[in-house]
Amino acid sequence: MQSHLVAALDIGGTKIAGALVDDSGRILVRAQRPTPAREDGETVMRAVEAVLAELAASPLWAGAGAVGIGSAGPVDASAGTVSPVNVPGWRGYPLVERVRRATGGLPVELVGDGVAMTAAEHWQGAARGYDNALCMVVSTGVGGGLVLGGRLHTGPTGNAGHIGHISVDLDGDPCPCGGRGCVERIASGPNIARRALENGWRPGPDGDTTAAAVAAAARAGDPVATASFERAARALAAGIAATATLVEIDVAVIGGGVAGAGEVLFAPLRRFIRDYATLSFVQRLTVAPALTGTDAGLLGAAAAATPAARGRAPVTFSG
Structure with a gap:
């Protein structure tokens, strides 16, 4: 029998993924369901x-000794609740208690999806070896997490580094979070597509x-499609540069579905970073694609739950 396994959940606006993960980061069993994001909380x-x-x-x-959850945010790790912007049926939802009940009382650790991705990238990915990093998930939404001084920095409620809901356009569009001109409102996948359509881009025969x-x-070479990605890259660059200026990160790691665009996103992002990260102590900031791919949320959730599974102090994910 395998020992020291963790049951990991990666909960987002599109899918709910689960896995059994061992202490070396191998995923041994997988499960997945679509997220019924527009349904009521109990359906989700x-x-x-x-x-x-x-x-x-x-x-x-x-062999599972704990459950780790990486959820779209915001989350409140201290209260065990979640209120994902893209899942309106969950507001202050007691996810930790419900998962504990569903698993017969296993210990449950909750982090935001951006923090989970950060834990995964610092453990096994592009942020490995960096003491100060920002890692971002750019997908249906935009989340993030921080490593400061070689340790995962989650903040009191588990939301530190939630870069998707800082404003980079003071007069920009209202965001579902209640703010205006948020990074997510400009740079998330659905908003990249929305803006392209509004400006005249039309899909191919497949629709x-x-x-x-x-x-x-x-x-x-479509100019409208290119412009939509450039706008997204500019928003990301502004948010990353502001974060780097505030806490002196060395690397920004970008993952999630939108990062799959490759140089369509990263070429303008690196260009705009040079425009925004102008102070001497942030000019060497590196931007890199994530390496843990679609498994980042699961690996990070597992990493977050490893202390509960083993009954010892939290790990630092320093490799």
């Missing part, structure tokens, strides 16, 4: 329970209107 919870039930059906489940389709059009 039933999807979470279905993922957990599929994991529990594995003979390896007996695909996702950010991936906009990226493909930009790669083929």
